[in-house]
Amino acid sequence: MNNFEILHKDLMGRIGKLRTTHGYIETPTIMPVINPNLVTIAAADMKNYGAEMLITNAYIIYRKPNLREEALTNGVHSLLGTDMPIMTDSGSYQLYEYKDVEVSNKEILEFQQNIGSDVCVPLDIPTPPYWKRKRVKDDLEVTLSRLQEARNLMPANAQDNMLAGVVQGSTFVDLREESARRAAEIGFDLYAVGGVVPLLESHGFDKLVDIIVAAKKNLPLNAPVHLFGAGHPMLFPLAVALGCDLFDSAAYALFAKDKRYLTSDGTKKLEKLRVLPCSCPVCSTYSVAELKESKDLLAAHNLWVTFEEMRMVKQSIAEGSLWELCERRCRAYPSLVDALKRMTNYSALIEKYDSATKRPFFYLSEFSAHRPEVLRYSNRLNRFDISGRVLITTKEECEEEGYDHIFLVKPPFGPYPVELNESYPVGQSEIPVAIDNEAKTVALQNVLKLLAMNKGKAKFVFRYDSTWEGHPLLEEISMYADVRQKIC
Numbered sequence: 001m002n003n004f005e006i007l008h009k010d011l012m013g014r015i016g017k018l019r020t021t022h023g024y025i026e027t028p029t030i031m032p033v034i035n036p037n038l039v040t041i042a043a044a045d046m047k048n049y050g051a052e053m054l055i056t057n058a059y060i061i062y063r064k065p066n067l068r069e070e071a072l073t074n075g076v077h078s079l080l081g082t083d084m085p086i087m088t089d090s091g092s093y094q095l096y097e098y099k100d101v102e103v104s105n106k107e108i109l110e111f112q113q114n115i116g117s118d119v120c121v122p123l124d125i126p127t128p129p130y131w132k133r134k135r136v137k138d139d140l141e142v143t144l145s146r147l148q149e150a151r152n153l154m155p156a157n158a159q160d161n162m163l164a165g166v167v168q169g170s171t172f173v174d175l176r177e178e179s180a181r182r183a184a185e186i187g188f189d190l191y192a193v194g195g196v197v198p199l200l201e202s203h204g205f206d207k208l209v210d211i212i213v214a215a216k217k218n219l220p221l222n223a224p225v226h227l228f229g230a231g232h233p234m235l236f237p238l239a240v241a242l243g244c245d246l247f248d249s250a251a252y253a254l255f256a257k258d259k260r261y262l263t264s265d266g267t268k269k270l271e272k273l274r275v276l277p278c279s280c281p282v283c284s285t286y287s288v289a290e291l292k293e294s295k296d297l298l299a300a301h302n303l304w305v306t307f308e309e310m311r312m313v314k315q316s317i318a319e320g321s322l323w324e325l326c327e328r329r330c331r332a333y334p335s336l337v338d339a340l341k342r343m344t345n346y347s348a349l350i351e352k353y354d355s356a357t358k359r360p361f362f363y364l365s366e367f368s369a370h371r372p373e374v375l376r377y378s379n380r381l382n383r384f385d386i387s388g389r390v391l392i393t394t395k396e397e398c399e400e401e402g403y404d405h406i407f408l409v410k411p412p413f414g415p416y417p418v419e420l421n422e423s424y425p426v427g428q429s430e431i432p433v434a435i436d437n438e439a440k441t442v443a444l445q446n447v448l449k450l451l452a453m454n455k456g457k458a459k460f461v462f463r464y465d466s467t468w469e470g471h472p473l474l475e476e477i478s479m480y481a482d483v484r485q486k487i488c
């Protein structure tokens with residue numbers, strides 16, 4: 001039986017409904033991390049911020065006798081004081097950080113089942129970025145054998161707990177692909193991309209894009225995907241656009257401990273703040289000075305903005321504007337600009353997932369030139385079967401008599417028949433008057449494509465206005481068409 005229903009889609013992102021033993025939740029969502037030893041904001045209060053599901057660490061509970069007894073007797077929900085669904089992590093991260101985890105895969109899985117976890121996680125081995133390939137591959141084999149052992153212990157459909165298949169493989173794209181493919185063959189209720197925390201810390205977001213895509217391409221589309229350790233709101237639009245549905249955040253508390261104030265486009269040092277540029281209940285009630293005195297207040301603000309951004313992501317999916325949100329957010333930080341650029345490498349893949357009709361888009365930066373809609377338009381240029389005398393012009397003005405067809409050029413799409421002036425997406429998408437060079441280049445590449453496809457069948461005249469003067473592709477176009485600058 002499938003626990004996950006997809007309600008809306010945009011790019012590779014989706015709004016989904018996930019069934020757990022503690023009720024339905026809507027994704028994308030962020031699971032605040034509750035450390036039972038060190039509670040900043042109580043699990044019971046998390047609903048107020050918008051949390052629908054929590055995550056805690058089964059190994060931390062397991063190794064502390066009083067917590068362990070309480071969890072085994074009354075369940076993890078009673079231990080944390082909530083009836084919200086709870087995912088439990090296995091201690092893999094402790095294994096990675098401190099090397100000494102004294103529990104087996106089987107023991108920690110049985111423990112997670114016994115304390116009534118909604119989503120159990122096997123004891124995978126997180127391999128950090130840029131390790132030697134042999135080491136990564138060897139660790140991946142251990143992870144995969146533990147995933148198989150987990151599935152054998154918890155056969156599909158035989159119990160209430162869901163089971164997560166963790167994807168490792170460090171920064172090797174092919175190993176990430178293999179890891180995802182083999183996890184998918186075993187079959188899990190949801191999948192989790194692991195081993196990325198060091199990349200997040202070093203802002204290696206472009207590499208993160210490769211890793212997420214490698215995993216997503218090989219995972220079932222109808223299963224939720226969790227991105228382990230990604231709790232900073234500035235990353236949500238991009239990660240959701242690439243198909244991540246679940247996130248966990250210890251960031252709200254960790255950043256607060258360091259006196260850092262989260263915003264959807266980066267982190268600010270509290271000591272540098274003159275005002276609180278946010279309207280959450282904390283920031284509209286307290287002053288900068290009061291926040292400096294209380295890490296709990298700061299953690300609360302951090303959590304408010306985290307959920308606010310996730311709601312913004314959801315709204316963007318519903319209205320089909322997630323690409324615009326990615327462009328706006330990724331402009332806030334150079335390593336996110338790199339990540340956005342990397343995402344455009346995957347436009348062809350994203351185009352396959354993206355809905356074919358949605359609202360017209362707004363051109364916001366040169367990255368808009370590589371939107372899936374633009375690529376789709378380019379792929380469909382072969383639908384224009386043209387012959388006779390054809391004018392392709394960047395400006396609809398004078399001297400347009402005596403042609404069998406007139407095409408206008410609109411950056412970044414390129415040529416379109418004048419009759420499609422009002423139609424989606426070319427006619428309706430809004431572009432700035434002072435359009436950038438990237439949009440012009442893509443447009444002219446599509447002109448060239450149209451010319452090459454109809455070579456010999458039609459006689460082309462290409463006319464451009466002064467804003468296109470000097471573009472290097474004009475020369476190439478002149479091999480197929482009579483190219484002239486417009487004078488009128």
Ligand code: GUN
Pocket residue numbers: 089090091092093121122124125126127166193194195196197228229
């Ligand atoms: N938390 C952060 N990264 C990881 C990971 O790679 N595996 C697991 N199980 N938990 C994590």
Ligand code: ZN
Pocket residue numbers: 278279280281282283284301302304305
């Ligand atoms: Zn605030």
